Amino acid sequence: xxxxxTQKVGTQTAEKIKPCCACPETKRVRDDxxxxxxxxxxxxxxxxxxxxxxxxxxxxxxxxxxxx
Numbered sequence: 001x002x003x004x005x006t007q008k009v010g011t012q013t014a015e016k017i018k019p020c021c022a023c024p025e026t027k028r029v030r031d032d033x034x035x036x037x038x039x040x041x042x043x044x045x046x047x048x049x050x051x052x053x054x055x056x057x058x059x060x061x062x063x064x065x066x067x068x
Contacts, residue, residue, distance in 0.1 A: 023060035
């Protein structure tokens, strides 16, 4: 019975995850890139150097149903 309760809680957690808590690994490296090179809308260098990290974070967020 305990395993069933744990599985139910895990499913609820995945369904109700907040955007701020999803994909912490990709978010961290993307944000580090922004800190190093500036926001992509203000810096051409940031747009170029952070493009792959931004794409990876967007793909991760999409897995949770967040389309940004």
